[in-house]
Amino acid sequence: MPLRIRFSTADLTRLTFATRPDPLWELLLSLHALQAHATDTRLDRWRAGVTLDSATRSLLRLAPPRGYSPDFLTPGEASTGLAAGLDAVLRTPARRIAAELALLTHRPAPPRWGARLACGDRRELADLGRGLAEYHRRTLNPHWARIEKVVDDELSARTRVLAAQGADTMLNSLHPALTWRDRVLEVDGDHVTGELELGGRGLRLVPAYFCRQAPTLLADPGLPPVLVYPAEARPPETATPSGAPGDPAALANLLGATRATALRVLAEGCTTTELGHRAGITTSAASYHASILRSSGLVTTERNGTAVIHQLTVLGADLLGGREARV
Structure with missing residues (x-):
């Protein structure tokens, strides 16, 4: 059952986009990506460069690949920069830290330092802040220019759609797992459920480079509402005439939004499981959409051992206006 985000007229006027990559959301989601079983091959080079030292493994205990991660790790203040975000983490009340760590019930109990953190030990909280800062410096900062480029391109594309349509x-058009109708935004996926009444607070949309699965949001409905969704890497030239090959709107009109997304994902070539992972749909749905694209002459399918590999045909590549850049 999807999560339904309910908008009022006031909420629509308070719909905003992040103006830059959010450093703590990118940090949290990168920890998820390090642990993902259905790995995104586009992150292989980045993942290979990450050292899983004891400090990083400690952070992984707070950020499981699926399910709940503590909301205090991604404060709204991080929207203005890493320093402001880390300062907000350090100012988190002990009671809130304890309550949120207690929700990590699907994982083994946090290590001893986690218990001290939950008891309000400020030294442990300071150590956590230093650990987050050091992880960002070593793991994300060397790639920050690429992260900024992908997120900036996404923001430019979405704001143009917002202004024009x-x-x-x-x-x-944000993501195949998001459906908008009758002032309700439905978020599909087994990681979310229920209802979220915005109540005039609006919604901040945060495109994220390391969000490689379905869109996500804060668990606490009392916090300022945020929806984080995958920022799609785009070709160097994204401005195409309306209706021309590769034009996203024309492609969606021709194939449907989900199938158009699948075709763009398949520009890199991938398995059915990877297609579902990258497009934010189930594996069975990915298999169905790939079969439709194959029957239309847009993709080919070959078996490689136990895996099934889908790739674009020349016709499929032409429809996209050329193969897309690798992320």
């Missing part, structure tokens, strides 16, 4: 079209 309005909020309804923009919200429906």
Whole structure:
């Protein structure tokens, strides 16, 4: 059952985008990516460069690849920069830290330092802040220019859609797992459920480079509402005439939003499981959409051992206006 985010008129006027990559959301999601079983091959080079030392393994205990991660790790203040975000983490009340760590019930109990952190030990909290800062310096900072480029391109594309076609079209085009109708934004996936009433608070949309699965959001409905969704890497030239090969709107009109996303994902060539992972759909849905694209002459499918590999045909590549850049 999807999560339903309910908008009022006031909420639509308070719909905003992040203006830059959020350093703590990127940090948290990169920890998820390090542990993902269905790995995104586009992150292989980055992943190979990450040293899983004891400090990084400690952070992984707070950020499981699926399910709940503590909300205090991604404060809204990080929208203005890493320093402001880390300062907000250090100012988190002990009671809130304890309550959120207690929700990590699907994982083994946090190590001894986690218990001290939950008891309000400020030294442990300071150590956590230093650990986050050091992880960001070693693991994300060397790639920050690429992260900024992908997120900036995403923001430019979405704000153009918003300006030209309005909020309804923009919200429906964000991601295949998001559906907008009757002032309700549905978030599909087994990681979310229930209802979120915005109540005039609006919604901040945060495109994220390391969000490689489905869109996500804070667990606590009392916090300022945020929706984090995958920022798609785009070809160097994204401005194409309306209806021309590769034009995203024309492609979505021709194939449907989900199938158009699948075709763009397949520009790199991938398995059915990887297609579902990258497009934010189930493996069975990925298999179905790949079969439709194959029957239309847009992709080919070959077996490689136990895996099934899908790739674009020349026709498929032409429809995209050329193969897309590797992330």
